[in-house]
Amino acid sequence: MSVHFKKLALIGIGLIGSSIALAARRQGLVEVISIATRRQETLDEARDLGLGDIYTLDATEAVRGADLVILCAPVGAYRALAAAIGPHLEQGAILSDVGSVKAHVVKVVGPHVPAGVSFIPGHPIAGTEHSGPAAGFAELFAGRWCVLTPTSGVPQADTDRLVAFWQEMGSSVECMDAAHHDMVLAITSHIPHLIAYNIVGTVADLEATTQSEVIKFSASGFRDFTRIAASDPVMWRDVFLTNKDAVLEMLGRFNEDLSMLQRAVRNGDGAALEAMFTRTRAIRRSIINAGQETAAPDFGRPHEQPPTPEVPLVREHGGGDDA
Amino acid sequence: MSVHFKKLALIGIGLIGSSIALAARRQGLVEVISIATRRQETLDEARDLGLGDIYTLDATEAVRGADLVILCAPVGAYRALAAAIGPHLEQGAILSDVGSVKAHVVKVVGPHVPAGVSFIPGHPIAGTEHSGPAAGFAELFAGRWCVLTPTSGVPQADTDRLVAFWQEMGSSVECMDAAHHDMVLAITSHIPHLIAYNIVGTVADLEATTQSEVIKFSASGFRDFTRIAASDPVMWRDVFLTNKDAVLEMLGRFNEDLSMLQRAVRNGDGAALEAMFTRTRAIRRSIINAGQETAAPDFGRPHEQPPTPEVPLVREHGGGDDA
Incomplete structure (x- = not known):
């Protein structure tokens, strides 16, 4: 399916946020990208990298008019962020995130999501050992899983749009219950x-x-x-x-x-x-x-024969196998 | 130091035994290699591979006249083997093994070692996922640790000879208490x-x-x-x-x-x-x-800068690093 968002708001622009910005732009999935950060220094870095179109320290400003909002901040900051942006979310918008736990996110963000906004928490299972806006790259999600946990009452069409968004960035998407x-x-x-x-x-x-x-x-x-x-x-x-x-x-x-x-x-x-x-x-x-035995991206590889041989273990031995 | 044994007896000829045969021969550490196995089939395989000079199903025959005897059988077979070969061990011989536990080996083998024989249990920390006489190769011990646990009363000169034997096969040797x-x-x-x-x-x-x-x-x-x-x-x-x-x-x-x-x-x-x-x-x-972060052999590598970059982890993330 074709997927297109008018305005993507990224709240937080570390490794995951910056990689979404780069992948979404490269795939032509969004018209405008607005970026909000807590610290001026990070915002300047994002601007220098040309990651978005709008830069602001005010998350409520960033989400104005956005039809896709993704929280890319530490999970610990979600509750305050949701309370702040909730009243400013556009009717019909999709609100998502990238945190690695999901029931907790539903609990702290959910109460602040107004009627008419589709809250679909997400978790791209991808990362590197680096962090910060300069660490992002458009291929981070290629061949990686992304789990979405749509909340009750979310229209199927909205879930389908977000699934397509992640698929366009190269991910394989699985929907399941947050718990x-x-x-x-x-x-x-x-x-x-x-x-x-x-x-x-x-x-x-x-x-x-x-x-x-x-x-x-x-x-x-x-x-x-x-x-x-x-x-x-x-x-x-x-x-x-x-x-x-x-x-x-x-x-x-x-x-x-x-x-x-x-x-x-x-x-x-x-x-x-x-x-x-x-x-x-x-x-x-x-x-x-299942082709999950190496760290190499998985999708499309033939699985009958693993492409990379198993690394021989330095195995403890109990002597030879015959006496 | 120069190391030379007149006759090496290998009791058991799996991955470790066959690798010792190949490495000891290549380095010119022994004159004659006698091989004993429990099963005829394994013995035939060892003979076909040309691993030794004398082949026998009788361990007591194999150790006759040997100045170095190494048990390369499963640890579970040690007690019976030691009882059988004990009376036939040469005065002045060194008896060792390659099992991955040591106090147990001292307990079950020790009582069968006659006075005048130096019992020095060993554990080469090396292996692959393969087994059997055909799996051996002379480089198995190169750059790997070998632990020796000399028993009390063993002359230092005998320990030194066995240390040198393993060093000549490429190992770095550490002596310690079995427990x-x-x-x-x-x-x-x-x-x-x-x-x-x-x-x-x-x-x-x-x-x-x-x-x-x-x-x-x-x-x-x-x-x-x-x-x-x-x-x-x-x-x-x-x-x-x-x-x-x-x-x-x-x-x-x-x-x-x-x-x-x-x-x-x-x-x-x-x-x-x-x-x-x-x-x-x-x-x-x-x-x-310590240069132990990769599976590659360690010794001689420069350690200030790891030669192989760390494999980037597919890391769970908690979102970006700024909001």
Whole structure:
């Protein structure tokens, strides 16, 4: 479907906001882009980069006449932002966002959305280790998933327009319930990060000499956890503050399973251990079949044969396989 | 130092055994290589590959006259093997192994080692996802760590000879106490694998529709865990059966820390979360400084600037960085 917005308002212009500006412009999806930031310095940087047409420190000014408004600010700023811009949103406009939790966003933004405005929270699952307006690039969303969680009462036509908008920027779009999004992301992303932070923290508490050996032999598994645990602490703090229920639910299941494994180790129950270690292989197989096994963009790749060979693990071994 | 053995006996000829045969021969470290396997088929394969000089199904025959004997069989077979070969070991010989746990090996093999034989357990931290005699290659140990855990009463000269043997095959060698090895490997390797198996198992128990979404969005963190959890279930079963104490000790610490994180999430304690997420960065930094951040062999690389750029993470984001 053809998609076209008269005026796109981006509230916040970090990595995601600037990438939306560049991708939407390149694909000709919008006529005018207005950009609002909290700090003058960031606004000047966005202007120097030529990311938009209108630049303002006043978010209410930015959303005036906009038929698509996307909150690209930290989730912690949403409540105040929504209260401010709510009364100024255009009738018929679509309001969306890019935060990595969704039920919390519905809770803090929803009450400020006037009748006649379609509130469709979103979460592009894309990013790099860089941030700020200069970090954006038009291809950021290419081959990445974007999850939309339309709120009740939103006309299907509006959801379709926003889906098309993200598809035009290269994303594959999935619509689901906000609570369901939070549960899926809790297990695919939030719990893995929590666990990685946790084991690295356990090592940080070891006596100094052991710690230096842990670093020396980190290639045997630990290293992969430190990579995950190198992400931005403030962003992750906010994720766990705002997705508490789903994280605690999934953490509860994880802990139950870990207790079972721990008991099997304590009892020397080899059959139970082998059974648990075997059933995980099917999941790995599914990920390879789904073409999600590498960091390379996924869509359009042939999946029968992974294009990139699996990186050989530096595997612990128990000796040869025959005596 | 120059190192030379008259006769090397390899008991078991899988990936590690065959790689030792190839590397020792290439470096001219041994005169004669005798190979013993349990199965005729494996022995025939080793012979076809020309890995040694003497081939036998009788381990006691293989060790006769050998001044270096290395157990390369699964750790589960060590007790019976040691009982069989013990009486046939040459006076002055060095007995070693390649298993990934060490205190257990000392316990089951030690009692069968006669006076006048130097028992020096070892653990080359190297491997690939392949197994069997055909999987071996002479470069397997190049740039990899090998840990030796000399038992009490072993002459320093014998330890020095075995250190030199591994160094000649390209390894960097570290000597430590067996119990300490098991503790360090528990946290760098065994616990990471247990946790990875565990979270993949948690996902395996989710209802089917959620599971398919987890696979779809696995790039956001979960995927890295499935890669670790794809290793050989039987080998890992044996690791947890034979390194129980160290694993339970480290798992206890991990669980204490996780309880603290869980409580911080439940109480919405942002300051505690941010503090825990921040202190993990120093460890990551140490790993990069130690040149252990990539799977590429380490030694001799300049470490001020990592030779391979960090792989950009597909990072969850909380929106842009300014409003």
